[in-house]
Amino acid sequence: MTEPVKKQYDLNRREMPKQLPEVRRYNFNEVALGYTAETAIEEAKRCIQCKKPLCISNCPVEIDIPGFVKCIAEGDFLGGIRILKDKNCLPAICGRVCPQEEQCEKTCVFHKKGGQIAVGRLERFLADWEAQQCEPEMPEMLPNSGRKVAIVGGGPAGLTVAGDLIKLGHKVTVFEALHRMGGVLIYGIPEFRLPKVIVTREVEYLRKLGVELITDFVVGKTRTIDSILGEYDAVFVGSGAGLPWFMEIPGENLNGVYSANEYLTRLNLMKGYLFPKYHTPVKSHRKVVTVGGGNVAMDCARSALRLGAESRIVYRRSREELPARLEEVENAEEEGVIFDFLTLPLRYIGDESGWVRAIECQKMALGEPDSSGRRRPVPIEGAIVTFPVDAVVCAIGNSPNPLIGATTPGLTIGKKGNIEADEKTGTTSREKIWAGGDVVTGAATVILAMGAGRFAARSIHEYLSRPQAEVSQNSGA
Amino acid sequence: MKLDSVDQILDFAIAKEQEAWQFYMDLAAKVGQQPVKQVFEAFAGEELQHKAKLIEIKQRKLMIPVQQRVLDLKIGDHLVDIVLSPNMTYQQALIVAMKAEKAAFRMYHDLAAAAGEGNLKESLLMLAQEEARHKLRFEIEYDDNFQREN
Numbered sequence: 001m002t003e004p005v006k007k008q009y010d011l012n013r014r015e016m017p018k019q020l021p022e023v024r025r026y027n028f029n030e031v032a033l034g035y036t037a038e039t040a041i042e043e044a045k046r047c048i049q050c051k052k053p054l055c056i057s058n059c060p061v062e063i064d065i066p067g068f069v070k071c072i073a074e075g076d077f078l079g080g081i082r083i084l085k086d087k088n089c090l091p092a093i094c095g096r097v098c099p100q101e102e103q104c105e106k107t108c109v110f111h112k113k114g115g116q117i118a119v120g121r122l123e124r125f126l127a128d129w130e131a132q133q134c135e136p137e138m139p140e141m142l143p144n145s146g147r148k149v150a151i152v153g154g155g156p157a158g159l160t161v162a163g164d165l166i167k168l169g170h171k172v173t174v175f176e177a178l179h180r181m182g183g184v185l186i187y188g189i190p191e192f193r194l195p196k197v198i199v200t201r202e203v204e205y206l207r208k209l210g211v212e213l214i215t216d217f218v219v220g221k222t223r224t225i226d227s228i229l230g231e232y233d234a235v236f237v238g239s240g241a242g243l244p245w246f247m248e249i250p251g252e253n254l255n256g257v258y259s260a261n262e263y264l265t266r267l268n269l270m271k272g273y274l275f276p277k278y279h280t281p282v283k284s285h286r287k288v289v290t291v292g293g294g295n296v297a298m299d300c301a302r303s304a305l306r307l308g309a310e311s312r313i314v315y316r317r318s319r320e321e322l323p324a325r326l327e328e329v330e331n332a333e334e335e336g337v338i339f340d341f342l343t344l345p346l347r348y349i350g351d352e353s354g355w356v357r358a359i360e361c362q363k364m365a366l367g368e369p370d371s372s373g374r375r376r377p378v379p380i381e382g383a384i385v386t387f388p389v390d391a392v393v394c395a396i397g398n399s400p401n402p403l404i405g406a407t408t409p410g411l412t413i414g415k416k417g418n419i420e421a422d423e424k425t426g427t428t429s430r431e432k433i434w435a436g437g438d439v440v441t442g443a444a445t446v447i448l449a450m451g452a453g454r455f456a457a458r459s460i461h462e463y464l465s466r467p468q469a470e471v472s473q474n475s476g477a
Numbered sequence: 478m479k480l481d482s483v484d485q486i487l488d489f490a491i492a493k494e495q496e497a498w499q500f501y502m503d504l505a506a507k508v509g510q511q512p513v514k515q516v517f518e519a520f521a522g523e524e525l526q527h528k529a530k531l532i533e534i535k536q537r538k539l540m541i542p543v544q545q546r547v548l549d550l551k552i553g554d555h556l557v558d559i560v561l562s563p564n565m566t567y568q569q570a571l572i573v574a575m576k577a578e579k580a581a582f583r584m585y586h587d588l589a590a591a592a593g594e595g596n597l598k599e600s601l602l603m604l605a606q607e608e609a610r611h612k613l614r615f616e617i618e619y620d621d622n623f624q625r626e627n
Contacts, residue, residue: 245623248556248572294626316627323626344627346555362555367548376620379551396627402510415512415567416622 011115014043021334025305028191028273031331032096037077040125044072046110047117054107055119060451061160063087065104065119072122078137081130084123085139089163089206090156090450092131092198095124097189098447099325131198136205142169147464150175150232152219152404155183156446157238157437159203160453161460162211168461173212173232175219178269183240184438185446187269188261190299192306193328196268220403225411225433234432234460237419238453241398241438247291251348252394256285256356260296260395267303285309285391289359291345292395293317296443298328300393301337312338312387314345316364316377342366342377343385348392360386400439408433418442426456434460480588483600487535490604493581494528497521500577504570509563516570527611547609550616552624553579571619578612 017033018024024031035043047069055065064083071080084091100120108116130136147170151158154176162172180186182199207213219225225235244259246252266272272282288304290297293315305311313332315322318341322329333339342364349358363383366375405413412420412429419428419435426434436452438444480486501521505514533539553575559565561573582605589601 245568247627248559248568250557292626297626316624344555367550370548370617376548376550376617378548397623397625413510413512415516417512417566 009048009110009115010046011110011113012046013115013118014039014121016118016121018331021331021336024192025302025335028303028306030195031192034128035121035125037075037125037129040072040122041075043118044069044122046115047073048109050109054109055104055117058107059104060447061087061454063104063123068126069117069119069122072126077126077129077133080126082137084126085137087454088123088450089160090202090446091123092127093156093185093194093202094447094450095120095122095127096194096198097185097445099445101325101327103447127198131201136208138208139167141167141209144171145169145464147171147234148173148232149460149464150228150235152225152235152237153177153183153239153437153439154181154203154213154215155238155240155437155449156185157240157439157449157453157456158183158236159206160450161236161238161434161436161457162206163209164454164457165460166206166209166211168457170461170464171212172210173214174206175217175222175228176213176215177218177239179215180269181213181215183238187265188296188299190264190268190303192302193299218403220407225404225408229432233464234434236426236453236456236460237404237428237433237435237439238437238449239401239404239439240449241400241418241443243399243401243417244394245397245399246394247345247396249345249347251350251356254348254350254356255354256283256389256391257348258391258393260290260292260300260393261398263300263393264296264303267307273303273307282307283391287387287389288312288391288393289314289345289387289389290393290395291315292397293322293324294395294397295324295328297393297395298324298332298337300395302332302335304391304393305335305337309391310338311336312340314340314343314359314361314387316342316344318342318366340385340387344377344379345392346384349386356389356392358386359389359392360384398438398443400442404439416442421456424455425459426452427459432463480592480597483596484535486597486600486604487531490585491528491531491535494524494531497577497581498524498528501574504561504565504573507561507563508565508570510566513565513567513570516567520570520574523611527607530607547606547613549609550613550620552616552619553612568619568623571615571623574615575612575619578608578615582608582612 049066053066068080068083104119105116110116149172151174154174166172181203185199244261266282270280271278275281288309289312290301301311301313344362346360346362348356351357363380364377367378369375399417410430421428421435421440426436428435434456436456437449498521501517505517508514559569559572585601585605589598592598
């Protein structure tokens, strides 16, 4: 009798080529270069098509991951993109900036052995393939329902709601405060991580579907939500978290101290790094310190490096606690960003002209775990260090802009300035107003914002599908 | 006010908790944003709990000698003083609370340093640690909410 043959699995996750660190630190071009078709097929063939795939349940928008991976393995890229776009209207973006390592890839059966399927890279491959090969396919559209939905904010949450509702036959208008659609995808995430041509492509796709896109329109200033509701059956608020936090330490008003929002907006939205092609230059700095350890901090520090500065990150905890994606931390280290862990800014020191010239920091140590098991940093008595700087970027977090809460009576706002909304439906304390994304959760990830948008779109559609009389009655409420 | 006995010290501390309640209620009345108003009202409510605890300690003579120093994260120490205004945020509310509790800790600590050895000193040190515990509670809330990326 022969022994059963033990099945051999391929745990060799295929690497994605990147620009070399010594090259990319001098340019703003995309760092990761994407899979070739051959590599994508090889990677996809490793997937064993689990009968009960855990990757789907750990995806905030519930993409049929094994489905599109199987299509790639079989070379059916068009079939793959159809499956992908059924649940995700922004695949080229999610394939680049979503934390797959914490979501779908984390629950892959190969994860424990380090060979999890590279779902994000495959998603990106399909979206890029579609953009290169053909015009995007138009999805099936339901007939016009006669209902109108206004969306406040053209970021990932709002664009997802727009994409879902237009396909369901509703008329959709997106109101964006800035002069370009995309929200944080345009003003926040740098070109080297997410080329803006991709965001523009996804936005144009929505326009082709019939979504009306209105820019330079600040809801709460140009018009209030209540005024908009006079013309629309429902409003979704996805205005993001654009109000930066500062540390409230001495010297934050000095020249050369930026919030991450300002610094990145000057570079990404205003194209400061492309002066004189764009007439909005950024000041050139020699020594830049970024405060914080999240993805935004990595974006700022790596941008400063590309603008020619010596770029340093100061972070209050140790490397293990960095909230940024490991991939971004490694990219920053390879490029030459200097990390000072367990270092807390105490004050910014200025010169006689009011420009920041130094940052004084306290060295920290991790204390004993508290009741939550977390080791909190505590100061080391007398351990003070000072770095010379000519710019500081504060990247410690954001909360929502208070404008909408202040101009919309009856809308319940949380203590951190967030709109309170139901997690599963996006409904708020106000009839006909839904909310989702960073304006509800505080600054989080693109895919979570899209997930919230998807849930809200479902709930809005359900509401709009009620008999006309019921919706009209609510309209008068 | 004379602080010659443990009871006098406790009466002083009880009056201080009442003042702290008033301080937060005044701030709650001053701020415009409802959620921040509620934050200050909650802080005021905590001061009443502290007061009740001290009254119980006094009535039941429950003074417990300080066994262990409360952890001091020193988060508020280097932050600027917040200008009290109707537009205060939750972040600023927490800074105000951390600083107020630190000031109370220092007061009891300094009084203890000036007191001779014995029950009076022990009582003041216990009150100082109690205030340190209140401060730590605000520091942790601040750390969890506003320092996640720092």
